Structures are given as C-alpha cells and as structure tokens.
C-alpha cells in the first residue's frame with residue numbers, strides 16, 4: 534500500500550561524524566523497508582546492543598587517553614626515560630617528574646594518535 538514509513542531525519546548536527554544509534558536505526562528501517570516484524574525487532578535489538586557497547590568502549594578508550602594532570606586535553610607526549618604517555622603537551626612542559634612513576638623527566642617526545 535506504499536505506506537513507507539519515513540522517519541524525520543533531522544540533521545541538527547548532533548553526534549556528527551559518528552555512526553549514532555539514530556543513524557543505525559534509520560538505516561536499518563530503510564534497508565528492511567517493510568515495517569518491523571518481530572524478527573526485525575529482535576535483529577534491531579541485537580544491532581542496538583552491539584552499537585551501544587561499541588559506543589561505551591569508544592568512550593572508555595577516549596577517557597583513557599586524557600591527560601592525567603589537566604584531565605582535559607588528549608595525551609600527546611611520551612616522557613623519557615620512563616616512556617609513560619600520560620600528559621598533554623602543555624602539562625608535560627610544566628612537570629619535571631613523571632606523575633605516574635615520579636622519575637625525573639629528561640626528555641619529551643610528541644606522538645600522534647591515528
């Protein structure tokens with residue numbers, strides 16, 4: 534009967550760049566294109582669950598890479614000689630000892646997370 538459900542796809546900039554749950558949902562509904570059966574819902578629940586755990590993991594990973602001193606910027610510097618990578622550039626320039634192992638810093642090296 535052609536009652537294709539068109540969801541309001543708002544592009545208000547929320548969560549841009551990442552595969553959000555909303556985007557996944559829209560894609561799923563569009564792919565199926567036949568409304569939602571019980572099977573479809575179960576499949577979607579699985580999809581949502583894995584998307585959710587991926588989001589949580591990404592969040593944890595990001596938190597793990599925040600500067601230990603300012604807790605604001607990303608870790609960008611590895612300290613020498615202990616090789617702890619735990620500081621952003623700004624904080625590393627202000628510390629004379631590693632905040633993790635307290636070994637005196639003799640050098641700093643920038644690195645790039647890709």
Ligand SMILES: [Zn+2]
Pocket residue numbers: 600601602603604605606620621622623624625
């Ligand atoms: Zn910092």
Ligand SMILES: [Zn+2]
Pocket residue numbers: 612615616617631632633634635636
């Ligand atoms: Zn250290």
